[in-house]
Amino acid sequence: MNKSLLTNISAFIVAIVGYLTHQPVIWSVGLFALSGAVTNWFAIHMLFEKVPGLYGSGVIPARFEDFKSGISDLVMGQFFTEENIDKFLGQQAANHNSINITPVINKIDLSPAFDALLTTVEQSSFGGMLSMFGGTEALVPLKEPYIRKLQESLVEVAESEEFNQLLINEIEQPDTIAKIREQVATIVQQRLDELTPSLVKEIIQTMIRKHLGWLVVWGGVFGGLIGLIAGAL
Structure with a gap:
């Protein structure tokens, strides 16, 4: 069973048991736990789905262009920098077999x-x-x-030494690195252009759904603790 649903059901049952048995502390624990779990579950839902009348909901599909731009900046700015490409080509040049x-x-x-x-x-x-x-x-x-x-x-x-040296010298030219980076950027952009808001939503949901579920669980736990304190007072 989905951990978020299980948390909500558990909190609801505790609240009902406290209400039916006239136990204020149990009722408070269940009610606060249910409030925390439902609030976090709804907040997660609002990340991916547009809720009419609630400003800011559906932020991931609504801002998918920003996500695409962020992915592009991450790939080109962190991985395919001129320094990294130059370092990679230098390593390739040091081993002739790798550029055979x-x-x-x-x-x-x-x-x-x-x-x-x-x-x-x-x-x-x-x-x-x-x-x-x-x-x-x-x-x-x-x-x-x-x-x-x-x-x-x-x-x-x-396989001749002269050809390998010529290839190495050509690879180490600054304009070669720029061309490689430009080609990589073009490929990355072409792939990103294929993304749609729904696809971005599905990708991010798949990546973080498991971890977001724990937000609901901990929302219920901390809500229950707050309810316990409130009931005891």
Whole structure:
């Protein structure tokens, strides 16, 4: 059972028992506990839902633009600062294996490179001579060996010390860091633009619903203590 509902029911039962048994102290404890629990429960409800006539209710969906702006500022201002990006890239640059682009090269489709070669040959002075031997179709069997050799050459270049040093130097350029930060900011903003007031409400409710329930519980506890003191006096 929901802890908030359980607290309200418990306080209500205590209040009824005190009233029916004519026990002022028990009645006071139950009544004050119920008052504290219900008040906190209603305050939590007002965070997420608009209540007609009550100014300030529904504050989370009503101010969702501020929440989006806050999330953006948090991500860009705390995590993706120029200092953090520079530190990260510096760590990457210190370890060549971490910036090795060989896996990327192995996934690239190099067929357009061979097609461009065929077009170049066909449009060159060698094209007329080649037509005597079946045209560029005669070169098609060379496609796989050409692509494999080109891929091996690119991998060799990518793994060379000169290329890695050039890549490191390029990464450490100030404008590179600025471009990376700009791209991250664009991605973050695009994702935030997809948020709606109801979605923001659901996200925040999911995050803090469990903890907000304890506000109701402690509202009932402290309300009951106040009622105990009031009843004793």
